Amino acid sequence: MAKIKSLSEFGLIDRVSKKFNHRLRNTVLPLGDDCAAYSATSSKTQLVSTDALVENIHFKLSTISPQQLGQKAIAVNISDIAAMGGIPTRVLITLGIPKKISSSFLDQLYAGIHKTCKLYNIELFGGDTVSSPKCFFINITIIGEAEQGNIFTRDGAKKGDLIFTTGTLGDSSLGLKMLSKEKWECSSNSRKHLLKKHLTPIPRIKESRLLKKFGSRVTSMIDISDGLVQDLHHICKQSKTGATIYEENLPLSPAFSKFCSDNNLSPLPYILNGGEDYELLFTLSPDGVNNLIRQFKKAEALVTQIGEITQPSKKVSLLKKNGKREMLPQSSGFNHF
Numbered sequence: 572m573a574k575i576k577s578l579s580e581f582g583l584i585d586r587v588s589k590k591f592n593h594r595l596r597n598t599v600l601p602l603g604d605d606c607a608a609y610s611a612t613s614s615k616t617q618l619v620s621t622d623a624l625v626e627n628i629h630f631k632l633s634t635i636s637p638q639q640l641g642q643k644a645i646a647v648n649i650s651d652i653a654a655m656g657g658i659p660t661r662v663l664i665t666l667g668i669p670k671k672i673s674s675s676f677l678d679q680l681y682a683g684i685h686k687t688c689k690l691y692n693i694e695l696f697g698g699d700t701v702s703s704p705k706c707f708f709i710n711i712t713i714i715g716e717a718e719q720g721n722i723f724t725r726d727g728a729k730k731g732d733l734i735f736t737t738g739t740l741g742d743s744s745l746g747l748k749m750l751s752k753e754k755w756e757c758s759s760n761s762r763k764h765l766l767k768k769h770l771t772p773i774p775r776i777k778e779s780r781l782l783k784k785f786g787s788r789v790t791s792m793i794d795i796s797d798g799l800v801q802d803l804h805h806i807c808k809q810s811k812t813g814a815t816i817y818e819e820n821l822p823l824s825p826a827f828s829k830f831c832s833d834n835n836l837s838p839l840p841y842i843l844n845g846g847e848d849y850e851l852l853f854t855l856s857p858d859g860v861n862n863l864i865r866q867f868k869k870a871e872a873l874v875t876q877i878g879e880i881t882q883p884s885k886k887v888s889l890l891k892k893n894g895k896r897e898m899l900p901q902s903s904g905f906n907h908f
């Protein structure tokens with residue numbers, strides 16, 4: 572198998588630019604020069620975010636295919652743009668490549684990147700390729716846009732607002748758990764569902780577009796990457812509020828519930844702190860609820876009220892099925908350091 576050395580950095584850039592020939596209308600200069608250039612319009616707010624995935628921290632090459640890794644790396648970045656109510660437009664990609672990586676690995680990685688970029692009409696706009704001593708890493712900078720001044724932030728939740736999430740929670744972290752051991756009691760359909768949620772998450776762009784119709788009734792939003800509790804704390808901290816989550820409302824997939832009961836796992840840690848759900852967590856003023864339920868039903872998109880914003884204690888608690896209340900400290904989610 573061809574090692575990356577025989578390809579050279581510029582050979583790789585050539586190969587990639589040939590494949591990624593999609594250009595957006597306002598591109599002035601595509602990738603290939605010292606900078607790429609585009610003209611931003613004054614009617615739009617530009618959004619920028621960056622996210623790195625590092626081998627053995629975020630993924631293991633033994634459990635994710637290069638194509639899946641390419642898809643996921645773009646998807647998790649799109650998720651951040653969705654959380655702001657924007658549309659993704661461009662990405663810049665930096666790869667750190669150790670000697671063990673072959674050129675066919677990179678071809679497959681770029682095939683995954685290409686597939687996701689094409690699906691969301693995203694232009695590859697630049698990046699860098701460097702050697703890395705041991706581990707492979709991929710860093711993506713994503714650019715997106717929203718109507719001028721019309722973005723969702725984390726700081727607008729108010730007491731009495733209702734807390735919603737899209738999709739179901741915990742599937743991705745169970746998918747990750749499944750990868751750590753061979754022998755789990757699990758049907759092949761459930762296995763497929765949980766692994767898919769972990770390996771190739773779908774960014775909630777459709778749902779984010781729906782929520783734009785609600786304007787300022789959506790008072791705050793974040794995507795769940797570090798886990799429900801940790802990300803809800805981000806909203807509470809920036810909005811200076813507290814929050815209560817209702818255990819009995821938490822949306823779970825049939826695959827998740829069955830896997831937990833068949834394998835004697837307590838579901839709550841995965842739901843609350845599992846992370847990498849890439850669902851949208853948002854707060855809504857109560858007068859928007861009926862319309863929200865209607866619109867999501869019409870669009871066949873899942874949305875569930877999971878709690879309520881409370882007075883400014885900055886504390887988050889769980890109202891359990893048995894009526895007892897449990898405090899949920901911020902430290903319980905994923906932390907890199």
Ligand SMILES: [Mg+2]
Pocket residue numbers: 650651654793794796
């Ligand atoms: Mg985020």
